[in-house]
Amino acid sequence: MTSSPAALSFPHRHLLAIQGLTAAEITLVLDLADSYVEQSRRPNKKSGQLRGRTMVNLFFENSTRTRTSFELAGKRLGADVINMAVSASSVKKGETLIDTAMTLNAMHLDVLVVRHPESGAVKLLADKVNCAVINGGDGNHEHPTQALLDALTIRRRRGDLAGLTVTICGDILHSRVARSNIYLLNAMGARVRVAAPPTLLPTDIDRLGVEVHHSMKAGLADADIVMMLRLQTERMNGRYVPSTREYFHFFGLDYEKLKAAKPDALIMHPGPMNRGVEIDSLVADDINRSVILDQVELGVAVRMACLDLLTRDQLANAA
Numbered sequence: 001m002t003s004s005p006a007a008l009s010f011p012h013r014h015l016l017a018i019q020g021l022t023a024a025e026i027t028l029v030l031d032l033a034d035s036y037v038e039q040s041r042r043p044n045k046k047s048g049q050l051r052g053r054t055m056v057n058l059f060f061e062n063s064t065r066t067r068t069s070f071e072l073a074g075k076r077l078g079a080d081v082i083n084m085a086v087s088a089s090s091v092k093k094g095e096t097l098i099d100t101a102m103t104l105n106a107m108h109l110d111v112l113v114v115r116h117p118e119s120g121a122v123k124l125l126a127d128k129v130n131c132a133v134i135n136g137g138d139g140n141h142e143h144p145t146q147a148l149l150d151a152l153t154i155r156r157r158r159g160d161l162a163g164l165t166v167t168i169c170g171d172i173l174h175s176r177v178a179r180s181n182i183y184l185l186n187a188m189g190a191r192v193r194v195a196a197p198p199t200l201l202p203t204d205i206d207r208l209g210v211e212v213h214h215s216m217k218a219g220l221a222d223a224d225i226v227m228m229l230r231l232q233t234e235r236m237n238g239r240y241v242p243s244t245r246e247y248f249h250f251f252g253l254d255y256e257k258l259k260a261a262k263p264d265a266l267i268m269h270p271g272p273m274n275r276g277v278e279i280d281s282l283v284a285d286d287i288n289r290s291v292i293l294d295q296v297e298l299g300v301a302v303r304m305a306c307l308d309l310l311t312r313d314q315l316a317n318a319a
């Protein structure tokens, strides 16, 4: 018997990473997210799956898309959502990450969404609390819901991820988005390439199951999907590229470089974009090729699915 997505459960207490998820688990999230897209498009966007539940967004780094879409996702499912302003919290008085988490935990939360500049910090915190924890991005480690929303965007345009050639371009070294996407795309049977200068590749790139290219022409040859990344200067100590002008010349996506990809290749970017640095404005705004705003829209649906699945399991455990 084939189970509907709503009948299946997600066998994890937290969502901390894509690494370790199976193709079936990823598909479960994407199928459920698909069913939430329509809900966000209708005039009455509310339902009650999380009614009575409490969710806190705890972001130690800036965010527009992730924080707002988690807030919308929680509210659309009927949860009480609190956005903790870290800059106005007792973190500024020296309270540690763990003490902050334990304090929030004592208030009987159901879901805690955390973004933190240190890789591994969200896992550390998840080990200490009773509620479900979702990683909203930790250092250069992982950003699992970004990879899931990217996958949903591709799947809705191309039907399937398996067999597609996806090229991730730019600052791979500092990118948790790249890492989560590499794990997810490999799990789903896509062919993954990276195109970047050697200075912007992690030392373990050979172990990640990707083809490595140091030129956009070779990296983009016949690609189905072009995923551009921002230069994450906030994580850089030192110079990784001679200048942004030279970087754009060699690695910025413009129509000339895009010619190497398939004629209908989709252009993606997790945001925030730095126009004229990693992507030309004309390409970013090309309504026939760019799916950057689709990614934003689908981010809400994916986060609704994650919240639904993680709290569904809480009910089962409590029963």
Ligand code: CP
Pocket: 062, 063, 064, 065, 066, 067, 137, 143, 146, 270, 271, 272
């Ligand atoms: N893509 C992404 O994580 O964007 P924000 O930093 O705005 O959340």
